[in-house]
Amino acid sequence: MKPWENTPLELPDGRLVCRPHRLVICGSCTVDYSFMDEALQESDQEDLYSDDEALGEYDTEVLRKQLAARIRTDTPPGVSDVLDTSDIPDTSDTYVLRRGVGRVLPTIFVPPSSEAPQTLFPAGIGREAIPNVIRFIHRNDPKTLLIYTDGACINNGQSDPQAGWAFSFRPHKSDAKGYASGRLEHEGPFGDGHQQTSNRAELRAVIGALRFRNWKAEGFARLVLATDSEYVVKGATEWVDGWLARNWRTSARAPVKNRDLWETLLGEMERWDERGLRIHLWRIPREWNADADRAAKEGARMDDRATYRDIMGVYC
DSSP states (O other), rough: OOGGSSSSSEETTSEEEEETTSEEEEEETEOOOOHHHHHHHHHHTTGGGGGGGGGOOOHHHHHHHHHHTOOOOOOSSOOOOOTTTTTTOSSSSSOOOOOSSSSSSSOOOOOOTTTOHHHSSOOEEESSSSSSSEEEEEEEEEEEEEEEEEEEEEEETSSSSSSHHHHHEEEEEEEOEEEEEEEEOOOOOTSOOOOOOOHHHHHHHHHHHHSSSSSTTOOOOOOEEEEEEEEHHIIIIHHHHHHHHHSOOOTOBBBTTTHHHHHHHHHHHHHHTTTTTTEEEEEOOGGGHHEEEHHHHHHSOOOOOOSSSOOOOBBB
């Protein structure tokens, strides 16, 4: 594809389409300009808002920056950092971070007998995605995929902790990275400062996996997140109801730690529920989570990162 073909074409009504095929969503070009449609709809209703709330030139420029980030193709196939929410706000609700209220909670995945995820979810081809993708897919249900998540913290609980997070979404090969990893940020998704801990890294890994790709658009209806963290699984399926009832206080009336990430996780549950994707958590033994564990430790050794950012995958 010639470089100029990577740029979108703007139609007379303001919509954007890929230049080669004139499509809003194009699997061949690996672009999705549907987020512009939502912005245009909001612009059409600007008479309902005050002037400073209407979609103006500044917001349009922000969307152009988002667009350029989302279609960047100068990186090799694999995992790419294509959207950094710390400096590019999202004016559509596709990727916007929200504080969940507990309307939707994940459920616990119960495997048959004591079967390992490696046999229940072998590597397979997701044929509804365009182009097709390789994922860990349930051997009897092509609509269900699995992602391994993990967090790690060097010097956990000491004065100089370094935490990292990771998730594995497909088999790793020398020419195709099968995981995403990162250093745990010192600030959370809503700008709060936090200490680096292993529990926080475990939560961050789950959030990272949920925000990495449009799993529903790949043809999946259920996503199983495999983690060895009791903190994540019990917190999301058992403890959170009590926290919400007590206004984010524990049974001992102490503030719930990592509230910002718990709220973000609940927000992701609600966002995916609205799009028809059901989320399940599967607590697995540590030895079944070796790849994600290795990648999380790699993330912990990365350079410091001050502010929260999303990592989103293209061509993966």
